[in-house]
Amino acid sequence: MLFNIFLYILAVAALLYSFRRDRQKTKKALKMAWNSFLNMLPAMLGIIGLIGVILALVPPEVIAGLFGSNSPFGILLISLAGAVTLIPAFIAFPLAASLLQAGAGLTAVAIFITTLLMVGIVTAPLEVSFFGRKFTLWRNALGFALALVISALMGVILQ
Amino acid sequence: MKTVKKYALFILVAAVDIFLRWHYPAKGVVAIKSSMDYLEEMLLFIPPIFVLVGLLDVWVPRQIVERNVGPESGARGVALSILVATAAAGPLYVGFPVAAALLKKGCRLANAVIFLGTWATVKIPMLMMEIKFMGLPFSLLRLALTLPAVIGTGYLLEMILGSKRTEAVKEHR
Numbered sequence: 001m002l003f004n005i006f007l008y009i010l011a012v013a014a015l016l017y018s019f020r021r022d023r024q025k026t027k028k029a030l031k032m033a034w035n036s037f038l039n040m041l042p043a044m045l046g047i048i049g050l051i052g053v054i055l056a057l058v059p060p061e062v063i064a065g066l067f068g069s070n071s072p073f074g075i076l077l078i079s080l081a082g083a084v085t086l087i088p089a090f091i092a093f094p095l096a097a098s099l100l101q102a103g104a105g106l107t108a109v110a111i112f113i114t115t116l117l118m119v120g121i122v123t124a125p126l127e128v129s130f131f132g133r134k135f136t137l138w139r140n141a142l143g144f145a146l147a148l149v150i151s152a153l154m155g156v157i158l159q
Numbered sequence: 160m161k162t163v164k165k166y167a168l169f170i171l172v173a174a175v176d177i178f179l180r181w182h183y184p185a186k187g188v189v190a191i192k193s194s195m196d197y198l199e200e201m202l203l204f205i206p207p208i209f210v211l212v213g214l215l216d217v218w219v220p221r222q223i224v225e226r227n228v229g230p231e232s233g234a235r236g237v238a239l240s241i242l243v244a245t246a247a248a249g250p251l252y253v254g255f256p257v258a259a260a261l262l263k264k265g266c267r268l269a270n271a272v273i274f275l276g277t278w279a280t281v282k283i284p285m286l287m288m289e290i291k292f293m294g295l296p297f298s299l300l301r302l303a304l305t306l307p308a309v310i311g312t313g314y315l316l317e318m319i320l321g322s323k324r325t326e327a328v329k330e331h332r
Contacts, residue, residue: 003248003284004204011207014214025217033213036256037205046168047252048201052194053175056186088197088250089285093292100293113293114301117280118308123252125168130255138319139272139312146308154300 043126050122051086058085060095063112067104078108082115083144086122107155114151118143204248212260225265232267237310240270244277245286254278268320269313276309 018026063085066078087095096109119140120127127136163170176194180187228236247254258271258278266274281302289298 004207007204007207007248011210015210018214018218026214029213029217030210031213032216033206033209036212037209040252040256042162042165042169044201044252045198046166046172048198049169049172049176049194051197052190052192053172053179055193056179056190059189086250088200089288093288097292106297110297110301114305118276118305120251120279123250126252127255130259134320135316138316139275142312142315143276146312150301150304150308153304154297157300158296 040126043129047086047122047126051088054085055087055091060091063095064099064102064104067099067102067108067112075108075111079111079115079144079148082112082147083119083140084121085116086120087116092116105155106158107151110151110154111148114147115144118147201249201253205253208249208253208257212257216260216264219264221265224261228261228266228270230267232270236267236270237273237313240266240274241277241281241306241309244274245281245283247278247282248284251275251279267317268322269317272313272316273309276312277306280305280309 015026015030018029058081063081066074066081068074092113096113099109099112100106121140124136124140127139131139176187176190178187179190226232228239232239244254247257254275258266258275261274262268262271286298286302289301
């Protein structure tokens with residue numbers, strides 16, 4: 001919340017300063033901001049709607065159920081869940097903490113968090129529209145591989 | 160037709176919402192309520208970020224971006240990309256237009272990837288939440304392992320795409 005306020009103060013201050021220096025440029029900047037907002041709106045509404053559907057159809061209890069077994073297949077499933085789902089941090093971290101408390105393995109929980117943060121399948125179409133297909137594919141593929149490495153290391157070091 | 164295509168995902172999701180609301184009211188309520196909560200969150204931080212991107216575009220000259228995070232910026236450019244991204248707010252896809260604007264202004268490709276990677280994994284508001292729930296050792300270790308991974312991804316992606324410049328991204332669209 002504090003962060004939001006800071007962001008607004010920064011934006012308003014910059015806007016006022018810009019307006020005093022050059023009205024025309026400021027108008028252009030605002031028009032640009034508005035246009036990029038309109039451009040992103042359809043994809044954003046889709047993604048936000050999808051998050052709601054995912055949270056309803058795959059409730060935290062179902063994700064928690066994946067953590068029952070520590071088999072390689074279970075781990076793979078968890079990493080895929082992390083890569084595919086898009087869960088906001090304020091839900092994901094409490095969920096991860098409760099999983100740990102319920103006895104889930106640290107590596108498994110770390111895989112869930114790292115893949116969740118480093119791979120975005122749901123947002124890939126939007127990423128493609130900004131940076132192209134090859135960029136998106138490789139950025140996410142590298143993210144997935146590195147997420148597995150990072151969580152394996154975390155499991156070894158912290159356990 | 161183009162508008163319909165742009166809104167395809169949203170229309171699909173809305174149809175699923177209506178179906179759920181109808182046949183599984185409990186799930187439907189959860190889906191719609193979670194989306195609304197999230198939308199509210201998003202609308203809160205999107206305006207300042209987009210205004211700042213607009214101002215960056217008209218005021219910051221290409222040379223400044225190029226000098227600080229351009230192809231010749233070296234370690235300083237990497238550090239700067241990380242530093243700015245940790246101060247980010249919002250999910251990664253809000254960072255896409257920011258990184259795209261920087262690339263357009265002459266930011267090095269690796270630095271843009273590092274910026275996105277940092278935005279996704281170590282922005283400060285999120286880190287504070289992680290520490291609260293997962294504890295300091297977990298969060299710090301993840302941070303320590305993630306940063307090199309993010310930097311490595313930046314350089315690897317540059318090698319794969321074959322250029323430090325924006326053109327590499329555009330060519331492969």
